[in-house]
Each structure stands twice: as structure tokens, then as C-alpha cells.
Amino acid sequence: MARVLSRLVWLGVVALVLWGCQSGPKPIPEVIVVAPETEVGAVDFRKDVVPVLEKRCLGCHFDHAPLTALSFQRRKNMLEESNGRPVLVPGDPQHSTLFLVTVMPDYFVEAMPAGGHKLSKQETDKLYHWIAAGAPWPEGLVLQPVAPL
Ligand code: HEC
Numbered sequence: 001m002a003r004v005l006s007r008l009v010w011l012g013v014v015a016l017v018l019w020g021c022q023s024g025p026k027p028i029p030e031v032i033v034v035a036p037e038t039e040v041g042a043v044d045f046r047k048d049v050v051p052v053l054e055k056r057c058l059g060c061h062f063d064h065a066p067l068t069a070l071s072f073q074r075r076k077n078m079l080e081e082s083n084g085r086p087v088l089v090p091g092d093p094q095h096s097t098l099f100l101v102t103v104m105p106d107y108f109v110e111a112m113p114a115g116g117h118k119l120s121k122q123e124t125d126k127l128y129h130w131i132a133a134g135a136p137w138p139e140g141l142v143l144q145p146v147a148p149l
Pocket of ligand 1 (some may be wrong): 053058060067070082099
């Protein structure tokens with residue numbers, strides 16, 4: 001009996017080690033997102049979303065930034081992947097890391113903006129509805145960091 005038990009323990013140890021050695025993109029932690037109930041009305045990208053991105057995200061996420069290779073200056077930048085996950089999936093906030101990281105509790109390392117000071121519920125709701133509406137972006141618009149870090 002003791003032998004069987006010790007074999008089981010070893011199996012467990014091996015399984016844990018193998019699990020820990022898994023390579024490849026780390027799955028984003030499960031975040032349960034409840035679609036905002038309040039009807040925010042049509043989201044105006046320039047008025048409602050651009051200021052939030054420029055003030056709260058672009059400070060780190062600009063072209064050739066020192067902290068991250070992920071720039072949010074252009075829509076096409078957002079359509080690239082980060083850590084094997086899509087950053088922006090137009091029409092699907094639930095699978096857009098750009099949105100998920102803003103609604104994660106602070107104890108996730110992925111929570112954004114890095115360093116705290118979370119976006120308000122109103123701001124994340126706007127982000128949600130902008131993505132759900134297909135993430136429209138005026139042709140040629142390039143966002144600018146308000147205060148590059
Ligand atoms: C103080 C600097 C800073 C600010 C402000 C900031 N970020 Fe980040 N962000 C980082 C760093 C550093 C990383 C990690 C490096 C990387 O994966 O490229 C990162 C990574 C990310 C990722 C990739 C996550 C992943 O695991 O793939 C997303 C999406 C993101 N940030 C979104 C945002 C959004 C949205 C905002 C604004 C609400 C924001 N960030 C504000 C520094 C910042």
C-alpha cells in the first residue's frame with residue numbers, strides 16, 4: 001500500500017514538473033467579463049476612446065518605446081499579436097487582450113495600466129462597446145502619447 005502511495009506521489013511530482021516546463025504562449029488568466037448592462041449609446045471613438053488610450057496607455061505603448069514593443073499608435077499595431085494572443089479582435093471584446101487587461105483585478109501581472117490607477121468602469125465600458133462595434137478607426141489617424149514615459 002505504502003509503495004502504491006509513494007508511486008502515486010512520484011507520478012504527481014513528474015506531472016507537475018512536466019506541466020511547469022510547458023513552453024509556448026502562456027494562456028491569459030481566465031477573466032469573467034460581464035457585458036456592461038448600461039446602454040452607453042453609440043461610442044464616439046475620437047471623443048470617448050482616444051483620450052483614454054492617449055492619456056492612460058500610449059505613455060508606454062508608443063512606437064519604439066523602451067518598456068514594450070506593443071504600440072497602440074495605429075490600428076494595425078493593435079491587430080498584431082502579443083505573447084501569442086490577439087490584442088484587438090474587432091467585434092469581440094471578450095477575446096481582445098486590449099480590453100481584458102483593463103478589467104482584470106490588480107493582482108494579475110497582466111493588469112493594465114501597469115503600475116495601477118485602473119480605468120473607471122465608464123472608461124472600460126466605452127472600450128468594450130467600441131470593440132464590440134468593430135473597433136472603427138478613422139482612416140490615417142495616428143494616436144500620440146500625451147506624456148511618454
Ligand atoms: C507604465 C507603462 C504602461 C502603461 C501606462 C500601460 N502599459 Fe500595457 N504594458 C506595459 C508593459 C511593460 C507590458 C509588458 C511588455 C509586453 O508584453 O510587451 C504591457 C503589456 C500590455 C499588453 C499585452 C499583454 C499580454 O500579456 O499580451 C496589453 C494588451 C496592454 N499592455 C494594454 C494596455 C492598455 C490597454 C493600457 C491602458 C489602459 C496600458 N497597457 C497601459 C506597460 C504599460
